[in-house]
Amino acid sequence: MYKYDQYDQAMVDARVEEFRDQCRRRMEGHLTEDQFKPLRLMNGLYLQLHAYMLRVAVPYGTLNGQQMDALADIADKYDRGYGHFTTRQNIQYNWIKLEDAGDILADLAKVEMHAIQTSGNCIRNISADHFAGAAADELVDPRPYAELMRQWSSFHPEFTYLPRKFKICVIGADKDRAAMKLHDIGIQIVKNDEGELGAQFYVGGGMGRTPMIAPMIREFVPLDQLITYAEACLRVYNRYGRRDNKYKARIKILVHELGKEEYTRQVEEEFQHMLDQGIEPPFAELERIRPYFADPAFETGLSDDIDRSDPDFALWVDTNTHAHKAPGYVSAVISLKPVGGIPGDATAEQMHLMADLAREYSFDECRVMHTQNIVLPHVKKADLYALWQKLEAAGLGTANLDQIGDIIACPGLDYCSLANARSIPVAQKIAQRFEEKGQSNTLGELKLKISGCINACGHHHAGHIGILGVDKKGKENYQLLLGGSEGEDTSLAKITGPGFDEDGIVDAVEKATEVYLNEKQEGERFLDTYRRVGMAPFKEALYG
């Protein structure tokens, strides 16, 4: 894991004191809300439906046990005993008091955490593959590059007032587990024919009201030009991105309007110009960062056998573990989606337990997934049964990764002031319906994603089944979408037709799965069947 050096720590500590003072000045009346709002947003503090909401950055989703404990302590001490893990690999607290904000940030700073760049029109927290540094299929750990970009982008004056928010994602495997092509910049670390590592750039993806898949604009950027190329991408955006219309301000609109070729031409021109200026950080900086992400001391000579005599355990192993690069190890996924629970929510006790389990079984590391679950990246197969028993006892052992019950849901109208409809109750009802039907584990991979409004925080465009909450004359209504994916085969889901009420949408999802079961051919996932047969049979079942 990355450790702050004296500069990182000094910057974060200074920021805490600055914000503490800004909060004091606001409460004493020296700042108006208009003056204060942009300052609090720069520190992750929103005013939401019930109180202030604090979003804490988890760089590339990686946490150690001490950090997870600190998140739990904040939930206990300043909030109502729980937190919500988000699709951006961060955590949000829903019941924060302004008078506590300075203390919370100080507590975070003690464990090398902060809420900087979790809001506003800047480069946001950088996301990465949650199995980074562990996955068997990985070419290289993307996190040193994500960390380099974090340092470059933190407080970068040129990118403090971009036309709109900016999200970057870095992966190091062909399998995309991080929705890379749905980011403003997606980067895949690749190897060229000469065996050198480089960065493949995808620019102009995003969700929200105008979803777009990022086109690849450069196949290979040498690693010692990574930052320069990213800066060129941003500079063209900063210059020509639309500031006149918030809904057209994301880079995806610029890339779309200019066309990929013209945007790329301008980036390349800027890039050539910048190469001469030598803005690239010295390669030594990357070399300094890299050892922090070195493999932990994996034991050798371990057995790959797992005693599968307990069928519940065997099911969990089959669904919730992922192949590891080191023999005798796996990555284990802790589901935050118990049937009927709130997707992504964890209590303080559960967070403390996850911290303990990370220390005991996973070299003191855990990860937040964009699917709102938690990964223990490096678990010995021999320890899996003991681990699973402890998870089960704490309500964290649900076996449902990437299945119908593993639903992504944004906070929706229960917490979010921008929402049209509630997301969480819909997720709960769907999970319960399929559990009652005994189908929680029989439908195969099926990614269901729910957003409470067009902003798409719940990734509904990328769901095999997506649900979008809309406002129909003051009543909650839900549109059904089919055929999205956020993987290496990224596609955008299409709306089936008129929306449904809350119970109607649960029935509609059930009908869609019935069509799948009727139409499916050997080995097909829901998405494969949909892609083969198209929308028609689904429409017929839903509206016919």
Add this chain to the structure above:
Amino acid sequence: MKILTGNNLETGAVVWWEGKGWSLHVDDAVDAGEEFETLLATEEAERRVVGAYAIDAERLDDGRVRPAHIKDRVRALGPTVRPDLTLKPNDPNAIAEVL
């Protein structure tokens, strides 16, 4: 009727204008009439409220106040998915009243 709502500056708690000050309980809300802009501006300037705005609501026969939009009913009550965290915790009727 029109009622006024916002958040407490220090705690962020959802509050309702009850004629002289701000209450945590929507049922205390009073009809603010049409001339509330100056009142809101003063209350904001005095830091007794933040993010205040006016909404439509009706007073029910039993005296309770029901905001017209579900969003403000959720604000009045708390998240519908956490009965333990509603304003009157574990009130069995609370969630039904919101919806």
